Amino acid sequence: MLRPKLPTMPTPTGVSTPPAVIEPTTVAQHTAPTPATVAQVPSRPSVQLTPGTALALVGGGTAVVLVVGAVLVSMLLAVAITGASVAVCALVVRSLINSGTKHR
Numbered sequence: 001m002l003r004p005k006l007p008t009m010p011t012p013t014g015v016s017t018p019p020a021v022i023e024p025t026t027v028a029q030h031t032a033p034t035p036a037t038v039a040q041v042p043s044r045p046s047v048q049l050t051p052g053t054a055l056a057l058v059g060g061g062t063a064v065v066l067v068v069g070a071v072l073v074s075m076l077l078a079v080a081i082t083g084a085s086v087a088v089c090a091l092v093v094r095s096l097i098n099s100g101t102k103h104r
Helices: 051-102
Strands: none
Touching: none
């Protein structure tokens, strides 16, 4: 029931014919009339920056850098404060353990 059923390939019966021989054909090249010359449009840059858009791009880039920098600095500060508080807790626990053994 759970075994896959594999299809069986039927064996060919009868006489098989050899493939037909294809002979190469020659290709005749015809010369087409040349198209009329089209006036070319002078190429220009696809993006034109005006002083206003350049200033907006610089301002946007500066804002992104400042926001990302503030986030990274705050994360670094959070890690530093957490590490310092864990170190203080470890010192307090060690002090409590050592003071408990001296009184006995």
